[in-house]
Amino acid sequence: MKYSIGIISLGMLALVQNPASAGTIYGRVFDTLRNSGRGEILANAKVTLRTSPQQTVTTDAYGQYRFENVPEGAYLILIQAPKRDEVVTRLVVRKGVTIANLDFSKILAPDEDDEY
Amino acid sequence: MKKFERLHKGIAVATTIGLGYLLMGLPAFAGADDDTKQSNIPPVLGTPPFSDNPTNASPTVGLRIFPPTYTQLIENQRFDLRIETQVPGATAPVLKSLKINGAEIRDAFNKMIEQQGTGLESGTPALSTLYGATARNRTFKKAGKYTVEAVVNVDGTDYTIRNVYSVAQFSLSPKVKHVVFFLGDAMGLPIRTAARIYGKGIFEGHAKGRLNMDKMSTYGLVSTSSFDSVITDSAPGMASYVTGMKQPNNALNVSVDNTPENTLDNPRIETLWEYLKRRQGWAIGAVTDAYLTDATPAGVAAHTRARSNRTAIAQQFLDYYQDGTAQPSSGYKALKNLTQPLDVILGGGARDWLPKDDKTLSDFYQQSSNRTDGLNLFDVASKQGYTVVRDKDKLASAPANKPLLGIFVGDFRPVSALNADNIPGVLDRLVARGQATIGGKNASDPALGMGAQPPVGTECGSTTQACFQKVPFKQEMVQKAIEVLNARNPEGWILLVEQSQTDKLAHPLEYERVVYEALELDQALGFVLNGQAKDGKTLTVVTADHAQPETIIGITIPSAISGSQGSPIAPGGCFSNSLSADASSGSLTLSITGAKKATSPCSLQNAIGTFNDGTFPTYVDSDKNGFPDDPDPTVKLILDDGGRPTYSQDYLTNSIPLDPSGSTAATPNPSRDPQGILLTGNMPIADIPPISKNNGNTGVAPHSGDDVVLSASGPGNNLFGGTFENSDTFERLAAALSGRGNREEREEERPGLISPKEFMEPEKP
Numbered sequence: 001m002k003y004s005i006g007i008i009s010l011g012m013l014a015l016v017q018n019p020a021s022a023g024t025i026y027g028r029v030f031d032t033l034r035n036s037g038r039g040e041i042l043a044n045a046k047v048t049l050r051t052s053p054q055q056t057v058t059t060d061a062y063g064q065y066r067f068e069n070v071p072e073g074a075y076l077i078l079i080q081a082p083k084r085d086e087v088v089t090r091l092v093v094r095k096g097v098t099i100a101n102l103d104f105s106k107i108l109a110p111d112e113d114d115e116y
Numbered sequence: 117m118k119k120f121e122r123l124h125k126g127i128a129v130a131t132t133i134g135l136g137y138l139l140m141g142l143p144a145f146a147g148a149d150d151d152t153k154q155s156n157i158p159p160v161l162g163t164p165p166f167s168d169n170p171t172n173a174s175p176t177v178g179l180r181i182f183p184p185t186y187t188q189l190i191e192n193q194r195f196d197l198r199i200e201t202q203v204p205g206a207t208a209p210v211l212k213s214l215k216i217n218g219a220e221i222r223d224a225f226n227k228m229i230e231q232q233g234t235g236l237e238s239g240t241p242a243l244s245t246l247y248g249a250t251a252r253n254r255t256f257k258k259a260g261k262y263t264v265e266a267v268v269n270v271d272g273t274d275y276t277i278r279n280v281y282s283v284a285q286f287s288l289s290p291k292v293k294h295v296v297f298f299l300g301d302a303m304g305l306p307i308r309t310a311a312r313i314y315g316k317g318i319f320e321g322h323a324k325g326r327l328n329m330d331k332m333s334t335y336g337l338v339s340t341s342s343f344d345s346v347i348t349d350s351a352p353g354m355a356s357y358v359t360g361m362k363q364p365n366n367a368l369n370v371s372v373d374n375t376p377e378n379t380l381d382n383p384r385i386e387t388l389w390e391y392l393k394r395r396q397g398w399a400i401g402a403v404t405d406a407y408l409t410d411a412t413p414a415g416v417a418a419h420t421r422a423r424s425n426r427t428a429i430a431q432q433f434l435d436y437y438q439d440g441t442a443q444p445s446s447g448y449k450a451l452k453n454l455t456q457p458l459d460v461i462l463g464g465g466a467r468d469w470l471p472k473d474d475k476t477l478s479d480f481y482q483q484s485s486n487r488t489d490g491l492n493l494f495d496v497a498s499k500q501g502y503t504v505v506r507d508k509d510k511l512a513s514a515p516a517n518k519p520l521l522g523i524f525v526g527d528f529r530p531v532s533a534l535n536a537d538n539i540p541g542v543l544d545r546l547v548a549r550g551q552a553t554i555g556g557k558n559a560s561d562p563a564l565g566m567g568a569q570p571p572v573g574t575e576c577g578s579t580t581q582a583c584f585q586k587v588p589f590k591q592e593m594v595q596k597a598i599e600v601l602n603a604r605n606p607e608g609w610i611l612l613v614e615q616s617q618t619d620k621l622a623h624p625l626e627y628e629r630v631v632y633e634a635l636e637l638d639q640a641l642g643f644v645l646n647g648q649a650k651d652g653k654t655l656t657v658v659t660a661d662h663a664q665p666e667t668i669i670g671i672t673i674p675s676a677i678s679g680s681q682g683s684p685i686a687p688g689g690c691f692s693n694s695l696s697a698d699a700s701s702g703s704l705t706l707s708i709t710g711a712k713k714a715t716s717p718c719s720l721q722n723a724i725g726t727f728n729d730g731t732f733p734t735y736v737d738s739d740k741n742g743f744p745d746d747p748d749p750t751v752k753l754i755l756d757d758g759g760r761p762t763y764s765q766d767y768l769t770n771s772i773p774l775d776p777s778g779s780t781a782a783t784p785n786p787s788r789d790p791q792g793i794l795l796t797g798n799m800p801i802a803d804i805p806p807i808s809k810n811n812g813n814t815g816v817a818p819h820s821g822d823d824v825v826l827s828a829s830g831p832g833n834n835l836f837g838g839t840f841e842n843s844d845t846f847e848r849l850a851a852a853l854s855g856r857g858n859r860e861e862r863e864e865e866r867p868g869l870i871s872p873k874e875f876m877e878p879e880k881p
Binding site: 026028030032033034036037038039041062063064096097099101103105106109110112113114115116 | 173175176177178202203204242243344345349350364365366376377378379407410420421422423424425426427428442486533535537538619620623624799800814816818819
């Protein structure tokens, strides 16, 4: 068992370094609790993935964004939505498709105790 | 490779893993008996796709079914069955197959969607390249295990996903006719302990008495994580108890979906309150000291993805749907069929119920409206036959045989950390009634703000004290609620009693008041256990939705701190702090000056007795009303918090509850204990100019992720022993109501019997 794990971990190292092993990130950016709970889709938001170098896309009218060929790993992701302060969160990218919906109401901690 | 296969099947085990974890690198090599190998596998190697909250979903398109797999249902409980994809294709996806226990129902499902109509009624996504369809208000009529399998074709490829549901048997037994469900919000174990010490005292290590909540029959430990977070908020914290379904933070009796553009169309599930009213004709009620549309009371009555949808929630309490209002009727037929009007509705937050410029709202409640649709729900309720009351005298004299809506004034004092939405804390109500003092100060002391005129109008009274005096105590509310419920249906009713300020006063770290709140819950509990529950047919449950990270750390001697003449610790004998901001860069400088020498800069720290030095507190209740006469007795119990913004603490009870943080969560409120010990915080702050408490700073203490204690008495109480999820409590309540008293009597899981035709039959109106 120990031997197998050795092989796997070496293999994993190779995976992390090999850009051919990459994923797609797809998600939508929105804020569930806004507008007295009616919610808000965040269109035209700049989404920046802190890969090296970083890359930025803009969400469409449905709040959708997509990054292709992202090497597997964990990244910070920054969202600058119109008229909103910048928000930062984390996501982990894997092979295949990583679904990362970015709900500001989940990312941001409430400030008023009534929101807890 | 077996270990990896296990990870691939079913539900992903990992939750959000931070950057630090990945940097930690390779799995630990371990011996044969050690299973850390499995836990240490980095997420990059697994499938299905790691989504923001890992869900049971197919790879690539994230095909999933709601309710989530392993939801614990009961026979005939309504739920919405939703199939959806999360990643759009190039063309519109197609449902290829939908099977329940192997029986194909795809055509009947499609027919139902057609009959319901696309759009809100069926949860149709705005994006046509996503698949999304909800069959509303389905039920499993027979107990058993049900596997639902969906196959959806996206751009030529078939994707499959399976969910498994357990459906428990339910048939109402004559052994249980009433349920009182007490929810102490954030009432974790340390608060129960502190309440016993405050309320009963200790002598030579023994508690001198037991609280009512100490004397119940069975105790269990409940885990409170939500569908998508280790630490829940009060919405799924309550909703999971009453539905059997884990739900995401901020959601009330629904699951997430792929239509974030609408928060009312999400796939729903029936609550025990709705179920009992619909199936058994039971009377149902909710009593709280929070605003009524707040998450906990809304948890028994409402359905929305967003707990902040307060004005729609208020209408759902009354089952009142109207186009052009916050809760429209068009697109929500199934929702209207699901919600049930409550027989008893008592709490705070008039601004969700009264319209803009309403005189009562401003002059009596000191509030301005949340409603933009002009609806006056007091009028709507009256027309529906409710008695509508707003003070304790009108409450007491309300007729028993009519449904009852009561909304009381909140803590409208301008500096109070509570606000006018929430009923004033019990300590402050005791002071208003002349039954308590704070550090020796009574209601006439200007520091308490009781003599001040209410800030907007004087309809509730000429002084704050006069207004607070008219607010009922929890026991008074429960007494009336039970009277009305017994009149509405003596053969069956269920009542939620929330103590909200155990949470809302803990967020601003006002712990003395939090413990008083637990005592108020305990007093109302005693009223039930020694009264209603003597009929032998009343199940009483006391639990919490989650905890907060505060705990008992020691004691102190207030007279030594208060600065009275000759006291050993002079006031101000600690740090003074000052905050300055650079005008051009905006950078902050916080200066902390120790008043004394380097080896002893803060003499206030000598005032705390911790660990071996924890002399027993000396709370006095001379009028025997169940509450200490003063929260600062000779020896006082100290609670403090593991999660907090920066704040200043002098270990004396504040005259008015105050916010802990100042212009940012990294700096203390200069008006609160300015001569106190500076306790630096560990809550997130954001460097966003202009610095403001509302710009990404977390200025209050949060919730914690610990299990909470649940206690139960009455028929079926045995079922609540052990450790279980909050969502598993639902099945235990159902088992108790079905007359089962013994955990061993719970049924073995067999595949459920399903008639596909019956399952897809349109519901009767």
